[in-house]
Amino acid sequence: MRSAARETWIVERWSRGSSPLHSLDARAKLAALAVYLLAIASTSAWTQAAVAGYAVILSAALAASRLPVPALLARAALILPFSATFALITWLSGDATRALALVEKSFLSGLAVLVVIAATPLTDLARALEAFRVPRSLVLVIQFLYRYLFVVADQAHRMRMAAACRQGIRRNARPRFHAAAGAVGVLFARSWERADGIYRAMAARGFHGTFPALAPTRFRTVDGVFLCGFALAALAVRLML
Amino acid sequence: MNAPRVIDVRGLRYRYPDGTLALDGVDFHLCAGECVALFGANGSGKTTFALHLNGLLVGEGSVRVCGVPLAASVSAGDLALVRSKVGLVFQDSDDQLFLPTVLEDVAFGPANLGLTPEEAAARAKVALEQTGMAGALHRAPYHLSSGEKRRVALAGVLAMQPEVLVLDEPTTALDPPGQRDLIALLRTLPQAKLLVTHDTSFAAALATRAVFFERGRVAGEGGLPEIVNRFHWSR
Numbered sequence: 001m002r003s004a005a006r007e008t009w010i011v012e013r014w015s016r017g018s019s020p021l022h023s024l025d026a027r028a029k030l031a032a033l034a035v036y037l038l039a040i041a042s043t044s045a046w047t048q049a050a051v052a053g054y055a056v057i058l059s060a061a062l063a064a065s066r067l068p069v070p071a072l073l074a075r076a077a078l079i080l081p082f083s084a085t086f087a088l089i090t091w092l093s094g095d096a097t098r099a100l101a102l103v104e105k106s107f108l109s110g111l112a113v114l115v116v117i118a119a120t121p122l123t124d125l126a127r128a129l130e131a132f133r134v135p136r137s138l139v140l141v142i143q144f145l146y147r148y149l150f151v152v153a154d155q156a157h158r159m160r161m162a163a164a165c166r167q168g169i170r171r172n173a174r175p176r177f178h179a180a181a182g183a184v185g186v187l188f189a190r191s192w193e194r195a196d197g198i199y200r201a202m203a204a205r206g207f208h209g210t211f212p213a214l215a216p217t218r219f220r221t222v223d224g225v226f227l228c229g230f231a232l233a234a235l236a237v238r239l240m241l
Numbered sequence: 242m243n244a245p246r247v248i249d250v251r252g253l254r255y256r257y258p259d260g261t262l263a264l265d266g267v268d269f270h271l272c273a274g275e276c277v278a279l280f281g282a283n284g285s286g287k288t289t290f291a292l293h294l295n296g297l298l299v300g301e302g303s304v305r306v307c308g309v310p311l312a313a314s315v316s317a318g319d320l321a322l323v324r325s326k327v328g329l330v331f332q333d334s335d336d337q338l339f340l341p342t343v344l345e346d347v348a349f350g351p352a353n354l355g356l357t358p359e360e361a362a363a364r365a366k367v368a369l370e371q372t373g374m375a376g377a378l379h380r381a382p383y384h385l386s387s388g389e390k391r392r393v394a395l396a397g398v399l400a401m402q403p404e405v406l407v408l409d410e411p412t413t414a415l416d417p418p419g420q421r422d423l424i425a426l427l428r429t430l431p432q433a434k435l436l437v438t439h440d441t442s443f444a445a446a447l448a449t450r451a452v453f454f455e456r457g458r459v460a461g462e463g464g465l466p467e468i469v470n471r472f473h474w475s476r
Contacts, residue, residue, distance in 0.1 A: 009381075012341055016379075121341065147339050150383055154335075197336035204295045204329045205350035205401065206321055212352030214345055214362050 008149055010071075014118040019066035021119045026128035028223035032230040033116045037109055039238040046101035053237035054108050057230065058115070065119045072118065076111035083107070122146055123213055136209070143211055144195075151198065152191045159183055159190075244272040247307050247326075247405050247433050248294060255289060255300030255457075263289040264300060265457040271405065276427075276434040278444035278465060280474050281454030287437045288332065290454070291407050294435070295329045296320050307404055325354055328403035328432075332410045334390035338382035343374065343393050346382055350401040361400075368400035369393070372426065387414035395423075399430070406430065409437045441465075441475050 015022075021029070036057070043050055062069060083106035091099035117125070122143065129139050163183065248271035255264040263286045271277055281287050292298040296311050304311040306323045315323075331337050340346040347365035352358065369375045372392040377385065382393060391414055398406065406427075412420050424446045427434060438444050444451065444465060451468035453461040461468055469475050 012381075016341070123341075123345070151335075151339075154383070194336065197331070197333060198339050200292070200297050201329075201331050201337040202339070202349075204297060204324060204331075205397065206324045206353030207349075208317075208321070208353065212349065212358070212361065214348055214352070214358045216358050 008146070011114075011118050012122070014067055015121045017066065017119070019064060019119065021061060021065040021115075024226055025217060025219050025223040026120045026124040027131050027217075027219060028227040029116050029120055030125070030128045030132065032227050032234075033112055035231040036112050036234045039234040040105050040109055043105075043238055046097070046105070047241060050237055050241040051104050051108070053241050054234070057233045057237065058108060058112055061112075061115055061230070065115055067115065067118050072111065072114060076107060076114050079106050079110035123211055124215075124217075126211060127213055127217060140209065140211075147198070148191070148195055151194050152187070155190050155194060156187055159187060244274055246270045246305075247273050248435070249305040250293070250303065252302035253290070253293060253300050253304060254302055255286075255293065255298060257289075263457050264293075266302070267454075267457070267459055269452060269459060271433050271435055273404070273433055274431060275450065276436065276448045278448035278451045279435060279437045279454065280439070280441075280444070280451060280468065280472070281460075285454040286457040287454050288409055289457075291329060291409050291435070291437050294405070294407050295327045296323050297329075325401060326403055327405045327407060328398035328401055330395055330398050330406070330408045330411060332413060332437075334387070334394040334414070335383075337394040337397060338385075338390055341381060342379050343369065343382055343385075344378040347393060347397045347400050350397055354401060364400045364402070365396070368396040371399060372396040373422065388416060388419040391415055391419070391423075395426075404432055406432045406434045407437070408434065410439070411436065412438065412440045412443050441469050 036054075040054060062072070080103065083103050087099040087102040090102060120128075126139050126143050129142075130136060163179065248269065250267055250269040253264050253267040253269075254262070256262050265286075267286075267290060269290075279287050279290070289298065293300060293304055293311070294306060296306075296315065299311060299313050299315070307326045309315075309319050309323050309326075311320075311323060338346050340349055344362065344365055347368055348358075348361040351361035351364045354361075356364065366375065366378070369378065372395050374389065374392045374396055377389065377393065382390060385393060391411070395408075395411075408427075411423060415423060420440075420443060424443065427447055434447065436444055436448055448465055451463065451465040452459055453468050453472050453474070461471055463471075
């Protein structure tokens with residue numbers, strides 16, 4: 001839990017950076033991402049030339065983001081164990097080309113999503129989702145989940161520290177398992193209380209269902225140029241390679 | 242005191258869903274510019290009472306905030322008005338700080354009041370200046386010390402420019418210099434203040450009147466030394 005929060009915090013810190021990609025309107029980035037993902041998903045004749053084409057497009061976005069590439073690649077690789085399982089089944093059924101395509105498509109898609117998330121603050125992403133008519137309740141749930149992750153992680157960390165202080169030298173796994181199971185229940189109850197407290201504090205400061213943004217959004221020419229350029233490049237790879 | 246009453250509570254009763262009677266006929270008032278200390282044992286209903294002043298809980302009886310009645314049927318507009326007039330600083334600052342940066346968090350309240358992003362940010366910066374946290378604009382709230390979180394939480398409320406400040410255990414997690422700074426800051430603020438506290442020396446530095454809660458009722462009210470002596474409320 002703590003590591004999940006740490007990862008989230010790292011991405012949060014990345015999203016507050018400054019780069020040409022960071023400065024673009026979140027709507028342009030989300031729309032470009034959607035086109036890119038659709039192009040990858042619908043490429044039926046998956047060749048290594050297509051892989052190279054999609055990778056070049058993504059590399060351009062990565063370069064524009066000034067994000068740490070090795071760290072991004074490592075995090076995007078977290079998707080591989082899942083896609084590799086399906087790829088293995090496909091390979092065992094005799095279709096090695098499709099198996100390879102599955103792994104490559106999932107990695108490129110995962111990396112593209114990560115680049116956009118790491119280059120866009122969550123509040124901007126949420127506003128972009130609202131602009132695309134994603135139900136507001138769903139957007140709110142995403143935002144609350146994101147915020148409460150830190151709350152739950154902090155609570156879990158405190159409980160683990162308190163437990164460690166009193167753990168002694170007992171090595172028997174069974175009582176420890178019982179204690180851990182009980183702690184999960186307590187963690188849920190405490191997190192619930194904390195979440196309730198946060199909601200009250202938000203309501204006390206006039207929260208009425210929408211997270212306000214500090215920076216006004218403007219869809220500028222550069223955003224349009226980026227969207228058109230990125231989408232056309234993805235479509236070109238889709239249609240020509 | 243002849244100043245108008247900004248908070249006027251009569252016969253307030255509140256029972257939690259589990260059946261616990263938390264408030265049992267509370268009568269209370271707070272005048273403009275006045276500073277009142279609210280004492281009482283743990284579980285005597287102080288925090289529950291504070292939550293009523295902002296419309297977060299609604300019980301039986303009459304609660305009027307700056308002339309606006311707060312009842313179960315209160316309109317969304319009136320509720321928003323009350324919340325703009327009463328700034329509630331929570332006991333646990335971690336409850337109050339939830340946005341990614343200090344600036345965004347402090348600007349959250351003003352932005353909810355309908356101010357433009359620029360106006361909200363400007364107000365937030367002034368409030369952070371007031372509380373001595375101007376250097377933390379872009380820091381993550383969950384990386385601040387307890388005392389710093391306290392100051393940012395207070396800034397989040399001051400940025401809404403309320404007429405009444407309700408501070409629930411404001412000295413919790415503050416070291417002695419932090420407490421001195423808080424007292425100095427609160428002295429400069431013109432708002433009416435309700436200090437929910439156990440700290441008699443802090444209250445003595447600011448409050449002119451004290452109210453003592455016992456089992457959800459006002460058990461005593463008067464000058465601070467009188468209340469402290471009457472209820473043996475000192476170390």
